Amino acid sequence: xxxxxxxxxxxxxxxxxxxxxxxxxxxxxxxxxxxxxxxxxxxxxxxxxxxxxxxxxxxxxxxxxxxxxxxxxxxxxxxxxxxxxxxxxxxxxxxxxxxxxxxxxxxxxxxxxxxxxxxxxxxxxxxxxxxxxxxxxxxxxxxxxxxxxxxxxxxxxxxxxxxxxxxxxxxxxxxxxxxxxxxxxxxxxxxxxxxxxxxxxxxxxxxxxxxxxxxxxxxxxxxxxxxxxxxxxxxxxxxxxxxxxxxxxxxxxxxxxxxxxxxxxxxxxxxxxxxxxxxxxxxxxxxxxxx
Numbered sequence: 001x002x003x004x005x006x007x008x009x010x011x012x013x014x015x016x017x018x019x020x021x022x023x024x025x026x027x028x029x030x031x032x033x034x035x036x037x038x039x040x041x042x043x044x045x046x047x048x049x050x051x052x053x054x055x056x057x058x059x060x061x062x063x064x065x066x067x068x069x070x071x072x073x074x075x076x077x078x079x080x081x082x083x084x085x086x087x088x089x090x091x092x093x094x095x096x097x098x099x100x101x102x103x104x105x106x107x108x109x110x111x112x113x114x115x116x117x118x119x120x121x122x123x124x125x126x127x128x129x130x131x132x133x134x135x136x137x138x139x140x141x142x143x144x145x146x147x148x149x150x151x152x153x154x155x156x157x158x159x160x161x162x163x164x165x166x167x168x169x170x171x172x173x174x175x176x177x178x179x180x181x182x183x184x185x186x187x188x189x190x191x192x193x194x195x196x197x198x199x200x201x202x203x204x205x206x207x208x209x210x211x212x213x214x215x216x217x218x219x220x221x222x223x224x225x226x227x228x229x230x231x232x233x234x235x236x237x238x239x240x241x242x243x244x245x246x247x248x249x250x251x252x253x254x255x256x257x258x259x260x261x262x263x264x265x266x267x268x269x270x271x272x273x274x275x276x277x278x279x280x281x282x283x284x285x286x287x288x289x290x291x
Contacts, residue, residue: 032150032177036216036268036276037068038291041244041251042091045184045216046072047175049150055082055175057184059095066098068275081106082146085124086186087170088116093124100127108135111157114169138171140199149178153208155196156188167219168192174208177280183212183234187219193230201233213285214278215239215265221252231259238266238278238285245271 030050037044039060046069047055054073059065080103086092088110097120099105108128112135115121128135138144138154145151155172162169170186188196201207215236218225220243239260243251252269260267268276274291 032180032280034175034182034214034278034280035072036240036242036270036278037065037072038270038274038276039065039068039095039242041220041247041249042095043086043186043216043220043242044068044095045242049147049177051147053081053146053150054079055084055146056080056096056099057084058086058092058186059097059099061091061094063095063098065095066102069099069103072275078102079104079106083108084171084173085110086172086184087111087114087166088118088121088124089166089187090118090120092186093120097123097127100131100133105131105133108133109138109171110135111169111171112137113157113162114166116166138173149176151176155200155208156192158192158195158199163192165189172196174212179283180213180280180285181211182214182216183209183236184216185218185225187222187225189219189224190227190230193218193225193227197229197233207233209234212236213238217241217252217256217260219251220247220249221256222249223253223255226256226259228259231265232263235263236265238268238287240276241267241269241271243269243271247271 032050033048035046037046042060043058044060044065045057083096083105140154140156140158142154143151153174167187168189168191170188172185172188175182201209210233212234213236215234217239221241241252257267273289277288279286
């Protein structure tokens with residue numbers, strides 16, 4: 001009798017969860033959403049496609065990321081379709097380790113040519129192996145079709161030997177949502193920015209870096225990135241700087257803020273505004289912030 005009751009209650013709970021998930025899915029407006037998560041001095045961006053696929057770029061400097069994900073993802077959703085690690089520095093990789101413990105991950109993308117001899121990176125590799133998570137490396141100039149009207153276009157890894165700095169071997173990509181485009185840059189320096197301009201901008205008519213709608217500002221607004229040529233070419237309508245309050249590096253640097261202001265770019269900052277949510281609606285981007 002007790003076993004039958006227990007089984008009935010379990011089936012009832014499963015049914016309620018299923019009905020909740022179905023109700024949630026059909027209640028959504030099925031537009032894309034990009035959330036620049038306030039994770040302190042580090043990067044983490046959650047992308048939700050119109051068909052509710054999730055792409056997570058970087059994980060910030062602590063396991064606090066999972067609490068952020070719990071606030072922006074449904075409680076019953078324990079799956080992330082794609083995790084992109086731009087590079088294995090602690091302020092990008094640490095939060096992803098706890099994500100692997102709490103969520104099922106469909107695919108990991110990273111630059112495998114730039115391993116780092118740290119405890120975080122060794123645990124990263126061990127976890128991917130232990131959980132049999134598919135792990136791939138993009139190709140510069142290659143594309144991933146996520147779904148209709150959602151496409152990842154890869155600008156790195158650049159061909160040739162790895163560069164001396166971990167930051168400069170990071171993954172850079174453009175995500176297209178129809179005619180709306182976001183450029184994600186990790187922590188690349190002005191040296192790599194120049195290489196990208198040379199490779200992908202033959203002239204003004206043939207430059208995939210121009211007319212970007214939203215730029216994730218490289219390296220938290222460091223003065224070693226966001227060169228004048230790069231910023232003027234990309235010429236984003238909006239820019240997001242992922243930096244923490246009172247960080248010891250002085251990010252973002254005033255010279256970078258002025259550079260963006262000079263071209264009329266609207267700047268959003270995690271340290272001042274908290275989570276920054278950009279919802280793509282047709283040709284428009286609707287922006288809200290949550291401190």
